[in-house]
Amino acid sequence: MSEQYAIETISLTKAFKDWWGRTKVLAVDDLNLKIKRNEVYGLLGPNGSGKSTTIKVLLSLLHPTKGKSFILGGDSREKRIAERIGFLPEESYLYKYLSAKETLKFYGNLFGIPSKVLNMRIESLLDMVGLSAVANRPIGTFSKGMQRRIGLAQALVNDPDVLILDEPTSGLDPIGTRQIKDLIKKLAGRGKTVLMCSHLLADVEDVCDRICVLYGGRVQCEGIVKDLLRQTGKKQIIAENIQEEALEQACSVIQQAGGSCEVSSPQFRLEDLFIEVVEKAQNEKVATGGAYSTGKIGSFLGEKQQEDKTDKVLDELVSADVAKQEETEKTRPEPETRQAEPEENKQVLSELVKEDESKEEKTKQADDELTPAKEEKKKQKPVKDDVLKDLMGDDDA
Numbered sequence: 001m002s003e004q005y006a007i008e009t010i011s012l013t014k015a016f017k018d019w020w021g022r023t024k025v026l027a028v029d030d031l032n033l034k035i036k037r038n039e040v041y042g043l044l045g046p047n048g049s050g051k052s053t054t055i056k057v058l059l060s061l062l063h064p065t066k067g068k069s070f071i072l073g074g075d076s077r078e079k080r081i082a083e084r085i086g087f088l089p090e091e092s093y094l095y096k097y098l099s100a101k102e103t104l105k106f107y108g109n110l111f112g113i114p115s116k117v118l119n120m121r122i123e124s125l126l127d128m129v130g131l132s133a134v135a136n137r138p139i140g141t142f143s144k145g146m147q148r149r150i151g152l153a154q155a156l157v158n159d160p161d162v163l164i165l166d167e168p169t170s171g172l173d174p175i176g177t178r179q180i181k182d183l184i185k186k187l188a189g190r191g192k193t194v195l196m197c198s199h200l201l202a203d204v205e206d207v208c209d210r211i212c213v214l215y216g217g218r219v220q221c222e223g224i225v226k227d228l229l230r231q232t233g234k235k236q237i238i239a240e241n242i243q244e245e246a247l248e249q250a251c252s253v254i255q256q257a258g259g260s261c262e263v264s265s266p267q268f269r270l271e272d273l274f275i276e277v278v279e280k281a282q283n284e285k286v287a288t289g290g291a292y293s294t295g296k297i298g299s300f301l302g303e304k305q306q307e308d309k310t311d312k313v314l315d316e317l318v319s320a321d322v323a324k325q326e327e328t329e330k331t332r333p334e335p336e337t338r339q340a341e342p343e344e345n346k347q348v349l350s351e352l353v354k355e356d357e358s359k360e361e362k363t364k365q366a367d368d369e370l371t372p373a374k375e376e377k378k379k380q381k382p383v384k385d386d387v388l389k390d391l392m393g394d395d396d397a
């Protein structure tokens with residue numbers, strides 16, 4: 001076991017046995033994975049190659065037949081490790097009569113997240129996955145893609161350090177897929193480790209740093225995606241504003257030097273074209289009853305570019321960062337019994353509340369541009385203000 005790896009398996013083997021104890025299926029066979037912190041790692045393979053079994057063993061949902069596995073240097077059965085993991089199963093088993101908001105509240109409560117922090121997280125998670133406008137609708141009425149989105153929000157409610165995502169983009173439309181891919185990259189940029197399984201190879205190619213391909217429970221190929229896909233022995237020149245004549249000359253120079261030359265125009269990806277078309281419809285305010293995301297990552301998950309001063313202080317003071325509370329876990333105070341913040345912090349917070357109010361004024365105009373998410377938001381009191389006021393001991397709240 002090494003602390004430097006977020007996920008590690010050592011000769012991990014899982015055999016499913018029959019009634020007589022004879023090996024029926026060798027689902028995972030001598031698997032040695034070393035996934036570094038901060039890495040996005042793709043576990044690939046055809047149906048039945050052992051991906052889900054590996055994940056189940058990692059999460060201690062199955063006992064290995066042989067070998068060991070570690071997450072964050074420990075056993076995922078330990079509470080201190082388990083609460084630092086976020087898991088999106090292939091099929092999310094969510095209670096269909098609960099609304100999106102209630103579902104996230106339920107899972108947040110399981111992690112013991114203080115209610116004010118949880119409310120703030122729920123709001124930003126719903127916005128992030130594009131479900132703010134349907135926050136109070138029962139999940140049973142959601143489309144497959146919308147259920148996937150709520151499943152992902154649930155996996156992130158505890159701000160985990162390690163995210164295990166089984167088919168994170170399945171059922172999502174191209175916009176949702178792009179958003180989830182961006183989110184995964186941003187989370188990795190924030191220091192989180194992501195292990196994902198997917199059959200959608202284009203998505204894997206877009207987000208994963210490294211991949212391994214399983215077949216028959218064994219690793220057949222592993223490496224950095226860019227290295228694996230590089231066509232050695234070939235070079236590509238992308239030229240813009242070049243005359244046909246100059247192109248012919250360039251080709252003849254290459255051919256004279258003994259090389260072969262092929263001229264073609266680079267193509268846009270269908271994903272880019274689709275997104276452009278839908279964004280145009282959104283800008284033209286074409287009505288939709290489906291998911292709508294502003295594309296903003298939850299501030300508690302910490303998008304660096306969008307992290308303003310307020311978010312930083314909030315992160316430090318109130319995020320109740322469950323993932324990093326190993327030491328404080330036993331002594332975590334309830335919000336009511338939370339000790340008074342140092343005077344200095346109160347001052348900073350007081351400034352930030354003012355700052356936030358003036359910012360609100362400035363952004364008011366922009367907010368007039370209504371989206372379903374914004375409409376819903378408008379009806380609610382901003383949770384961030386509540387938290388700030390609460391921290392400052394504002395009795396009016």
Ligand SMILES: Nc1ncnc2c1ncn2[C@@H]1O[C@H](COP(=O)(O)OP(=O)(O)OP(=O)(O)O)[C@@H](O)[C@H]1O
Nearest residue numbers: 016025026027045046047048049050051052053054
């Ligand atoms: N509970 C079980 N009992 C017996 N065999 C099982 C069990 N679970 C999985 N297997 C077998 O183990 C092998 C690996 O299955 P696994 O679900 O890990 O594959 P996978 O790579 O996740 O496939 P998919 O891409 O279809 O999700 C398969 O042959 C499967 O039939």
